[in-house]
Amino acid sequence: MISIYLHRIFRNKLAFAGALLMVILIILALTAPWLAPSHFADQSLIDRLQPPSGKHWMGTDDLGRDVFSRLLWGTRVSLVVAFVAVGIATLFGTLVGLIAGYFGRWTDAVLMRAVDILLCFPTFFLILMVIAFLEPNIVNVMIVIGVTSWTGLARLVRGETLSLRERDFILAARALGASTPRILFVHLLPNVVAPVVVSATLGVGGAILTESALSFLGLGVQPPDPSWGNMLSAGKDYIYFAWWLSVFPGLAILTTVMAFNLLGEGLRDALDPRS
């Protein structure tokens, strides 16, 4: 079964490109300390605002730090924030969706009204508000992005569960004496994995964008820790004469978000039973 899906993903060239890019990004993130020519915080004031050259592939910033090195270290930050945030959202969304869909009636009504209320708030301003009260740092950013982005998935999983719970195999499992947690996690969960995986992959792209936007506004990852968002933010003051400070982090965000979106859509096609 899994081999069929793998085959389908590899046949889809764009999805394959997305998967390849994702693997490369993860490798870059893991090996950043050894790959980067210098530490992200190493300053050299003599080499301030140097354009790209053989020595500094992507130039240097206003403090003489190597942009390429900071970008590599930034990969770590961006991916970790995105993965953890999506992990939280997936856990929350799946659990709420399963419970609401399986128990129905008032459990469903209460949980789904809570989701409706959360959806009424513009997510980004909700995040801004929460961050304004908390200290802006990596951990808080991850948690806040995570707990504000599970609603869509909860609805998706609830819908799937609603139709799955009427299927005979759920009745058969109950007739064999399976307990409710067993039915939820052994019988229902594996059947909703496909949409959850797709949603999580697409969610990673969204989380990277949100993190970049927050960091750009100075409410996300704090300097000197490099994140693509705060690099963009620092570069904007020099955009007219030091283009490399904005272009490279911008390209990094673009490529990464695109990679996850392509992979997500490829997975959606591959996991769709109708195709």
Added chain:
Amino acid sequence: MLLSIKNISVDYFRGKKIIPALRNASLEIAEGESVGLVGESGSGKSTLALAALRLISPHEGNITQGKIIFQGKDILALPEQDMRAIRGKDIGIIFQDPFSSLNPVLRIGDQIEEAIQVHAENKLSQADLKKSALAALSNARLPEPERIYNSYPHQVSGGQRQRAMIAMAIANSPRLLIADEPTTALDVTVQKEILDLLAQLRKDMGMALILITHHLGIVSQTTDRIYVLKNGEVVESGATRSVLSSPAHSYTQELLRAVPQTAKVHRA
């Protein structure tokens, strides 16, 4: 009596409307006995089976009156945990459609092992579980149990799937097996094999069997007594042979006439 159902009434909810599915239905079955439950679609046959296992979901309907006694235990008064211990252990059930009664994303072996583990007192080792699952598969007369064990439901045929369902239902040697239209979704050639298998298993394991069907030809061959249901009421019951040879109720006569000529209905 192994199981006695007394004056059971069941209502289903459809939105705000309440639809009666069973009215004052009673059924009794002794240890080792084979009982048929016949009637057209919607007559309440399956509802009776689900009620016996207390499997009617609270959002779909409820049992409004009556008493169900299984092995001396009042089924309707049991706590959920004790009820779970009976389901799949003392009472096994097979459903009509083997295509939808197996979880599509779990291997058949895993599903049978689950049925065994759920009712085991201790955590069984993987090797023991596999041994029991393979034994259940061979008891259901499945050729190549090892292959079926490793297969997903969509990889095996309809007849094999129904045998796998039977393997799950008998894995814990239940005292009562309820077969809800076990052959309706299958090819005619496979139907007889499945019925023969059920009859054989009943004999070998000394189980009681409730066979639910709309096909009188099937009950005439495999059951000692039958109950005829219509619109949620038991309209006739008695020894299979006498009910079929001299039906008292007009509905039973109607059902008998509905049997195609080629089916051999025993009219001794």
